[in-house]
Amino acid sequence: MAKATRVILLTKLGRYKSSTAWDSEPLHTELAALGTDYATLRSAHTALHTELYDRSRLDLNVSEADRRLSVSELISRQNADRSVIDLALLERLYDSDQLLLRQLERRLPPRLTGIWTGAWNGAWANDFTTDANVNLQVAGGNILDTTEAMEGYFDLILGSTADGARVIQWPVGTDANQQWQLVAL
Incomplete structure (x- = not known):
């Protein structure tokens, strides 16, 4: 990559059931099929989102020049005068929240949700955990008219009572937290 003038970094996340079930080849194949033409990639992404x-915009009547400033420039400007809220930064924060919300998968809960194991994480060890990333990702869902993007989160919090729904037991290292019994009806 020496002397590159442009770099396109394509990433794809995959979920797997166990650490031994991981196979990166399907992801590599899917990425290779996407191509590397930026305009084509951006067009597909734009159409999707x-x-x-x-559906929702925050317009605080800032100039187009202010809207083109980088996040670093907006933060520096805000830090230079903390007595006044920088409206361009506030608009950008709103847009950022929308972006985090769009990253939710409709059928799955937000990332960094699950069982955290090991002695290194103390109180969270072997327990089902939702950390601050989840709160950041769903914060705008209540006000942005995007409930379909929240379906995975709702399923995580409320669970499912539908016939055929998966029953998930999360192990806790201290005792039996859930005990299920199948009863014929």
């Missing part, structure tokens, strides 16, 4: 993203 525009309708959802455009």
